[in-house]
Each structure stands twice: as structure tokens, then as C-alpha cells.
Amino acid sequence: MPQAGPAKGMDQAPKALFFDVFGTLVDWRISIAREAELILKPLGHALDWPAFADAWRGEYQPAMEEVRSGKLPFCKLDVLHRRNLERILPRFGVSSLSDDTMRQLNLAWHRLDAWPDVPPGMGQLKRMFWLAPVSNGNISLMVDLARRNSLPWDAVLGSEIAGDFKPKPRVYLSACDAFGLAPGDCMMVAAHSNDLAHAAKCGLRTGHIARPNEHGPGKGEPAPTVPVDVAASSLEDLARKLGA
């Protein structure tokens, strides 16, 4: 096998890489804590900012579950983020924010910073693979993050194209279909074993990125808890292991 070939165990390199975004590519926790402080501190609020970020993110899965279960029709993640924000603010003793402040605060999710390995790693991967986010975030959110962090997407796929949220199979499969590829020619890349397990069930290959501090120091996945095709410590490590 050539040194720069596909990772051990893969007959042939995939043609496209699909990326989870929140947590895998961007550090939502530090970024949301910073953005909330930037907006709310000048208004006289003093919160435990990382705890506020955790609380907001904590409403993420339950909100999407209402859509996945069919209880609510599909809507953009921006809409769910806004509802979740209204739900958690009272817990932190914050009320009566102006509509403009609420809008600015909700758009904090459009201003997340990438982990340091992401821009260089993505640049290496771009030469060899088609790249797309397959995230639960909406298209305009993905565009803002891409422009902020130099993510060279070939297209923006994911929940808004599929009209549903991961880990529903149609989100993975609609991404493969949009690129005109069989699932086996696509690799889902994520820092979350659950995401990868569902992608694998749809026939995609899987790549795990270790983000051991996603939810705070020591609170993340240092390694996959399910079988994957490649386990990497960073996007640059993934590029190396895929021969890019």
C-alpha cells in the first residue's frame, strides 16, 4: 500500500467528506460564552457565561426531537435557537431584552470560531476531496461560519436541504444524492460517536475527530465509542491518515 494512500482497512479513499460542524469544527462553548458576555455585560448582566452556553446548547437536542418525531414541522435551526434562548434566559434572571438584542444574541451561533487545526486541515483536504457540511445548522448559518473561518465548502448540504435533522437517515442520504455519490463513497466526519453510528447505518464511512474539551475541560470525546474507519486527533491528522 502506498504511504499516501487511503487509511488502513479502506480499499479505496472516499470521494467526499461530510462534516459535522458544532463541536467538530467550531468551539461553540467558548464562542457563545464570549458573544453572550459581549452583548449582555454592557447591559449590566453578570452571568456564568460558560454555564449560559451549556444551558443554551442543552436545549438543542430536545428542540430538534420535536421536529424529528413529527410533532413540529421542519424549521431552520435559527428558529429553534431563538425559542431555546427565550426558554433559558429566565433561568439566568435575564428578562426584557429588546428585540434587536435578542436577534443579535441569537446570531451568536453565526459567529463561532473554528478549532485551530481546522483551517489548515481543511485546506489540505480540499485538494483531494469534495467537502460539505452535513450539519443541523441552516444554510445562512453555515455560510457565516465558512466566511469567518475560511471553510472552503464545495456546497452546503445538511438539514435544510433534507428538511429534517440528524441523525435521521434522510439527512445523510440526501447529502450523498446531492453529490451524485453512493454512500460508500462518502465519509461522515464528526466528534460525536452517535452521529457516526447513524451515518454508518446509512452506508457511509466514518471519521472521528477527538474533541476532548468540547463541553468544557475533559468533557468531550477523546476517542470514538463505536467502530469507525478512521480516528484522528485533528483535521490535520485526518488529512494525513487519508493521504491528503
Place this chain on the structure above:
Amino acid sequence: MPQAGPAKGMDQAPKALFFDVFGTLVDWRISIAREAELILKPLGHALDWPAFADAWRGEYQPAMEEVRSGKLPFCKLDVLHRRNLERILPRFGVSSLSDDTMRQLNLAWHRLDAWPDVPPGMGQLKRMFWLAPVSNGNISLMVDLARRNSLPWDAVLGSEIAGDFKPKPRVYLSACDAFGLAPGDCMMVAAHSNDLAHAAKCGLRTGHIARPNEHGPGKGEPAPTVPVDVAASSLEDLARKLGA
């Protein structure tokens, strides 16, 4: 008004530019003639190559009309191109091509070259606007053309997202919605007055690019035949006129 401001008559610059692709950004006629010759000549065929390109493109609107009218369900343009190819080959006395040759020939639409002003003009526009194709071509076709011609899309919008073909309103409106923008904040850019007239009816602004030789020497639109917000001679001219 500042020198580098929006074009005369526009209160404020648009935030996103949507591009027609075939004819506006890429020279399909010369490219298809070249690709057909590259594939069919070694097999002993001697066709009028530009006439072959014209005939193939001639089936484009009628094929989409079957979808727009509801007679056929939506499908990717790749599928319509293949059906149209099978329809025109007998007219040129070509038959019994292998399935692999048919597939390669059909993918000629993924190997079109941009007009020379497009890569530099697009680079200028990228600094100031969100950019997306709003084409009747499918996503994988758009990705191949973008990689070939350095088109720095923020997302790939258009027919495959909308599930219908231009000039149906939902194609323009779904693109605005994907970017989270009002139609008045988006500009459709095309070399075809018909495309622009329909976009304007949906509330989008319009920019015309002169492609006087799209269908052969002197066979194209040297100027718009409908009112537009900006008429430009090239993408670089459009960038200048939009202050980019």
C-alpha cells in the same frame, strides 16, 4: 453618492448575487463541441460539432417544460441531458455508443469552461457579496464547474434545492430564503432577459451580462431587452458598477 457605491438608481447595494450559469458564466457551446469531438472523433464519427452542441442545447427548454408543467416529476438536469442526448444522436447518424461512452459524453456538461472575465470578476465580487449559482443545473454539476473554473460559491442554490426549474418563482424565492434574505436584498445575474424578467417579478434586483456570442457569432444578447438594475459587459464590469 460615493464613487464606489451601488449602481445609479439603487438605494443600497444587494447583499447576495445569484448567477445563471450556462451561457452567463460558461461557454457551453464551444465546450460541448470540443468535448463531443474529443469523445466521438476517435470512434470514427465526423459531425458538425457546434451544430451538435446547438441541437443538444435546443432540447433543454422543452425537456424542462415537461417538469415545470407538472407532466413529469422533478429530476436532476443530468437526467434530462441524458434523455436529450439519446434524442439527438440519431439526427447526426450516431448510434450504438457504449454505455460508458454515453455516460462520459453526458458528463461533458460538467466540463464547461468559463468566459475569460469570470474568474477575476468573481474574485472581486466575493469580497463584497454572498455568491451562489441559481441555475437549472444540479448540485454535482455545479461543483464540477466550480472546481474547474475557480468559482468561489458560498453555497449551491437553484433548481435541485427548489425541486423545480427556472423561471418558476420558487427557484428564485427558495434561494433568497436559503440565505435568509428578502428578495430585494438579492440580485439575479444573467445573460438572458427572460430569466431576469421572472426574477424581477419575484422582487429580486437584476443584473444583465452581455454575451453576444453565446449561441455562435452574433447570436446572443448584447444588451437586455427588459428593464434591469445594472447592465454590464462582463463580470469585471459588473463588479465595478456594484462598487466591488
